[in-house]
Structure formats: structure tokens, C-alpha cells
Amino acid sequence: MSDLIIGSNLIGTVAVTGVPTVGQLIVAVDGYDASWQNSSFAVGGDLSGTITSAKVIQIDGYELPTLISGYFNWTGSGWALTALPATLPPDGYASGDLTGSYPSPMVSGLDGYVLPPLVVGNLNWTGSAWALSTTVSFTAGGDLTGTSTSQKVVALDGYALPTFGSNVANLQWSGTAWQMTAPSAGNITSISVT
Numbered sequence: 001m002s003d004l005i006i007g008s009n010l011i012g013t014v015a016v017t018g019v020p021t022v023g024q025l026i027v028a029v030d031g032y033d034a035s036w037q038n039s040s041f042a043v044g045g046d047l048s049g050t051i052t053s054a055k056v057i058q059i060d061g062y063e064l065p066t067l068i069s070g071y072f073n074w075t076g077s078g079w080a081l082t083a084l085p086a087t088l089p090p091d092g093y094a095s096g097d098l099t100g101s102y103p104s105p106m107v108s109g110l111d112g113y114v115l116p117p118l119v120v121g122n123l124n125w126t127g128s129a130w131a132l133s134t135t136v137s138f139t140a141g142g143d144l145t146g147t148s149t150s151q152k153v154v155a156l157d158g159y160a161l162p163t164f165g166s167n168v169a170n171l172q173w174s175g176t177a178w179q180m181t182a183p184s185a186g187n188i189t190s191i192s193v194t
Contacts, residue, residue, distance in 0.1 A: 044060065046053045058079075059170055064072065064080040073082040076086040094105035097112065109115055113130055115123070123132040137148045143155040155161055161171070162180050167179040 002047065003141045009091055018036050020036040025076050043049060046056060048057045048060045049055045056064065059072075062078050064079050067081065067096075070081045070083040073080050089103035091102045094102060097107060097109040098105040099108040100106050107115070110130060115130050116132045119134075121132045124131050124133050140146045140151045143153060143158065144151045145154045146152050153161065156178060159178055161178050165180065168183060170183055172179055172181045
């Protein structure tokens with residue numbers, strides 16, 4: 001049995017006495033004691049009914065159609081009920097981003113845009129169409145500089161790295177920037193690996 005505890009300032013273990021009846025829940029009284037009380041409040045939002053007989057009537061604020069036989073389909077502005085095919089797997093001609101016939105259609109597009117003939121390479125979105133590229137090239141950004149074949153780290157977490165000299169030095173965070181500092185002499189008292 002799963003119980004709902006309602007209250008605030010609950011401290012440690014809450015003592016509940018008695019045996020619940022159907023439809024009761026635990027209500028904390030003073031942070032230490034609680035009792036079984038009837039739950040007769042109505043639910044709201046995407047639910048209707050009471051706490052003991054709640055019914056889902058919408059999802060994310062969008063009303064659900066009457067369920068008969070089928071599955072819920074998001075239309076972009078609401079939920080619709082789509083009937084299941086009379087036979088499974090489906091048969092007939094495919095459409096949309098699919099070509100061929102069921103039960104073995106082939107993907108011919110993505111999001112309504114036709115795919116180029118696929119050979120070895122990468123599928124790239126140009127901003128208006130899908131194109132096939134056999135090379136991958138990019139200009140590095142963020143904490144990197146360089147090209148797709150040669151990158152160099154120039155920053156950590158968006159903060160520029162100082163120029164590394166030829167002397168032995170430590171890379172240290174000052175709280176506002178990365179800086180090179182001379183190694184300090186001292187004794188190592190412990191090393192921790194997590």
C-alpha cells in the first residue's frame with residue numbers, strides 16, 4: 001500500500017496509529033504525530049474525480065479524445081485518436097518520408113525533405129536540404145581552436161589559458177582566471193584518488 005503524507009516541518013519518524021480504511025491517507029498534525037483521515041478532495045489539472053478514483057482526462061493541459069480503439073496521436077495542437085490498422089503488419093503503399101510498400105517500406109526523407117542517394121559518407125543538413133558529404137570538416141570553437149583535423153585547447157570552461165613558457169610551472173585557477181605559477185616546495189602529506 002502506498003501512502004501520501006501531507007504536512008510541513010516533518011521531523012524524524014512520524015508516528016501513525018490505527019488502521020486505515022479505503023480512501024484514507026496520512027495527515028501530519030504537528031511534525032511528530034499523524035493520523036488517518038478521509039481523502040475526499042477532488043483532483044485537478046490533467047485528472048478528474050477524487051483521489052481514490054482519479055481519471056486522466058488530458059495530458060499537459062490538452063484534452064484527450066474519447067478512447068475507443070486505437071492510439072493517441074499528437075497533431076501539433078492537440079491529441080487525436082488514430083484507429084489501428086485492420087490487420088497487422090499494415091499493408092499497402094507507404095507515404096510521407098517512406099517509399100515502397102508495407103510491410104517493408106524504406107526511408108526516403110527526413111521531416112519532409114528528400115534524402116540523397118546514400119553511399120559511404122555523412123548526411124548533413126545544409127539549412128534547406130539534406131546533402132551527402134564524404135569529408136567531415138569544421139572549424140573548432142569554444143575551448144578549442146583549429147580545424148577538423150587539428151584542434152588545440154585554448155581555454156578551460158570558457159576561460160582562456162595563459163601562454164605556456166619553457167619553465168616548469170603549474171596551471172592554477174585564481175578564482176577568476178587561469179595562470180601559470182611556479183611550483184611550490186613542500187611535503188606531500190597525502191594523495192587521494194576518487
